[in-house]
Amino acid sequence: MFAAWTVKHKPRALVEVVGNREAKEALVSWVRSWDAGVPKKRAVFVYGPPGVGKTVSVECLARDLGMELVEKNASDYRTEDAVRRFAGLASQYGSLFGGRRLILLDELDGITGAEDRGGVAAITDIIKIAQCPVVLVANDVWDPRFAVLRSYCLVVEFKKPPAGEVVRHLKRICEKEGIAAEEEALKFIATRSEGDVRSAVNDLQALAAGKSRLTYADVSWLAFRDRKEVIFSVLRLIFYSKSCDAAKRAVDMADIDLDMLFQWVYENAPAHLKEPEDLVRGMEALAKADIYRGRIARTQDWKLTRYVVDFMTAGVAMARQKGGSVGWVPFKFPEKIKMLSRSRAERALEHEIGLRIKRRMHMSANRAVKEVLPYVRVIFQSNPEWAAGLVRWFDFNEEMVEHIAQGKKYTKQIQKHLQTE
Ligand SMILES: Nc1ncnc2c1ncn2[C@@H]1O[C@H](COP(=O)(O)OP(=O)(O)OP(=O)(O)O)[C@@H](O)[C@H]1O
Ligand SMILES: [Mg+2]
Missing domain, CATH: 1.20.272 (Zinc Finger, Delta Prime; domain 3)
Incomplete structure (x- = not known):
C-alpha cells in the first residue's frame, strides 16, 4: 500500500520536529503558563513558509503535554454556525473528561475576500475572551486583514530549518526504512528543498523508496x-x-x-x-x-x-x-x-569488488569492474542460488553484495541462499 512518507514519518513529538527550537519553546512555555491562570495573550499566532512544521508542531505540542487537540481548518469558520461552535469550545479550558483542551485554527489564510471579514472579526471576538489556549496558523501574519486579531496574539515565527537539520530528519526516515544513504545524497536533497521539509521528504521518497542504498549519483541528476x-x-x-x-x-x-x-x-x-x-x-x-x-x-x-x-x-x-x-x-x-557523478565512496567500493574478482580471474581490477561485474550483476538479479555461489567463490562481503545486487529484494534472496547452505 502506498503511504506518503510525510504522513508515515510525521513527527510524533516536538523533539522530532527539526529546526525552530525557539518557536517550539515559546509554544511550550505559553501553554504551560495557562496552568497559572488565563494569560494576557489567549492565542498564539504561528506563521511561516509552507512545509516547515507549523501544523505538525502544534499536533506534537498537544501530544507532548497530554492535551486534547481540537483541530479545525480556519476556512470552515465562514459560517455563523461554525463560529458559534468555536465560541462554545473556547469558552472552557477543560474538556468533558477532565483533560485540557487546545484549539488549533489552521490555515487562516484560507479566509479570503471582503465577505469573510466577518470571519476574522468573529474569531477575534472569541479570542478576546477565550478560556482555553487557541493556536492560529497562517503563512503570512502581516496580512492587513489580521492587524486587529494579531494584536491579541502572541506572534511566533516558524523559519525554514537549515539544511543540516533537514538532513537529520531525512536520516531518521532512512534508518526506519532500512536505507543506507550517503550523507552527500541527503545533503543534496535538503539543500535543494530550501527549507521546505515536506518537499524534501517527498523528494526522498521519490528517489529512495524500495532501495537499500541511496547514493549521490542517485540524486545528483536532479x-x-x-x-x-x-x-x-x-x-x-x-x-x-x-x-x-x-x-x-x-x-x-x-x-x-x-x-x-x-x-x-x-x-x-x-x-x-x-x-x-x-x-x-x-x-x-x-x-x-x-x-x-x-x-x-x-x-x-x-x-x-x-x-x-x-x-x-x-x-x-x-x-x-x-x-x-x-x-x-x-x-x-x-x-x-x-x-562521473558517482561518489568517491561508491567508486572505492567498486574497486574493492574489482580486486576480489582479480584474485580469482587473473585480470586487472579495472577490467574486472568493466567487463566482469556487469555479468555478475545480471546473475545476482536473476539467480540467487548461483549468486550465492559466486559470493562464496569471490569472497564478497555484505556491502559488496548489496552494491552488486542493487535492490533489497535481490540482496535478501541471495542472503537466504547463503544462510541455508
Ligand atoms: N520541521 C519539521 N520536522 C520534521 N518533519 C517536518 C517538519 N516540517 C514539515 N515536516 C514534514 O512535512 C509534513 C508537513 O508539515 P506541516 O504540515 O507541519 O507544514 P506546515 O508548516 O504546516 O505547512 P503549510 O503552511 O503548507 O500548512 C509533516 O507532516 C512532516 O512529515
Ligand atoms: Mg500547515
Missing part, C-alpha cells in the same frame, strides 16, 4: 532536472536543424559546458540518426570535434573552440541527408556523466 529542458531543446536543434546556423546558435543559447554537451550529442546520436550513412557522417563530425578538443587540452589554444562547436553542431546537423525525422525519440541521459 540538478539537471531543471535544466534538462534546456539541454533537450539544444539537442533537438543540433539533430534536426536544416541550417548550420540554427544548430550553431543552439550552443550560445544554452550556456552549457561544451564537454558535457559533447557527451550528450555523442550518446544520443545513434538513436537520432537512424540511417547508417547519416550516422557515419555524424560520428565523423564528432570525431573531428574530439580531435580539436584534444588539441585544446594539450595546447590551451582556446581559439580552436570554434571548430569544436562547428563540428559538433553544424557537422552533426548536416549529417542527416538520407533519413527523415525519426519520430519522437526521447533523449537519454549520458552514461558517462552519470558515472
Whole structure:
C-alpha cells in the first residue's frame, strides 16, 4: 500500500520536529503558563513558509503535554454556525473528561475576500475572551486583514530549518526504512528543498523508496532536472536543424559546458540518426570535434573552440541527408556523466569488488569492474542460488553484495541462499 512518507514519518513529538527550537519553546512555555491562570495573550499566532512544521508542531505540542487537540481548518469558520461552535469550545479550558483542551485554527489564510471579514472579526471576538489556549496558523501574519486579531496574539515565527537539520530528519526516515544513504545524497536533497521539509521528504521518497542504498549519483541528476529542458531543446536543434546556423546558435543559447554537451550529442546520436550513412557522417563530425578538443587540452589554444562547436553542431546537423525525422525519440541521459557523478565512496567500493574478482580471474581490477561485474550483476538479479555461489567463490562481503545486487529484494534472496547452505 502506498503511504506518503510525510504522513508515515510525521513527527510524533516536538523533539522530532527539526529546526525552530525557539518557536517550539515559546509554544511550550505559553501553554504551560495557562496552568497559572488565563494569560494576557489567549492565542498564539504561528506563521511561516509552507512545509516547515507549523501544523505538525502544534499536533506534537498537544501530544507532548497530554492535551486534547481540537483541530479545525480556519476556512470552515465562514459560517455563523461554525463560529458559534468555536465560541462554545473556547469558552472552557477543560474538556468533558477532565483533560485540557487546545484549539488549533489552521490555515487562516484560507479566509479570503471582503465577505469573510466577518470571519476574522468573529474569531477575534472569541479570542478576546477565550478560556482555553487557541493556536492560529497562517503563512503570512502581516496580512492587513489580521492587524486587529494579531494584536491579541502572541506572534511566533516558524523559519525554514537549515539544511543540516533537514538532513537529520531525512536520516531518521532512512534508518526506519532500512536505507543506507550517503550523507552527500541527503545533503543534496535538503539543500535543494530550501527549507521546505515536506518537499524534501517527498523528494526522498521519490528517489529512495524500495532501495537499500541511496547514493549521490542517485540524486545528483536532479540538478539537471531543471535544466534538462534546456539541454533537450539544444539537442533537438543540433539533430534536426536544416541550417548550420540554427544548430550553431543552439550552443550560445544554452550556456552549457561544451564537454558535457559533447557527451550528450555523442550518446544520443545513434538513436537520432537512424540511417547508417547519416550516422557515419555524424560520428565523423564528432570525431573531428574530439580531435580539436584534444588539441585544446594539450595546447590551451582556446581559439580552436570554434571548430569544436562547428563540428559538433553544424557537422552533426548536416549529417542527416538520407533519413527523415525519426519520430519522437526521447533523449537519454549520458552514461558517462552519470558515472562521473558517482561518489568517491561508491567508486572505492567498486574497486574493492574489482580486486576480489582479480584474485580469482587473473585480470586487472579495472577490467574486472568493466567487463566482469556487469555479468555478475545480471546473475545476482536473476539467480540467487548461483549468486550465492559466486559470493562464496569471490569472497564478497555484505556491502559488496548489496552494491552488486542493487535492490533489497535481490540482496535478501541471495542472503537466504547463503544462510541455508
Ligand atoms: N520541521 C519539521 N520536522 C520534521 N518533519 C517536518 C517538519 N516540517 C514539515 N515536516 C514534514 O512535512 C509534513 C508537513 O508539515 P506541516 O504540515 O507541519 O507544514 P506546515 O508548516 O504546516 O505547512 P503549510 O503552511 O503548507 O500548512 C509533516 O507532516 C512532516 O512529515
Ligand atoms: Mg500547515
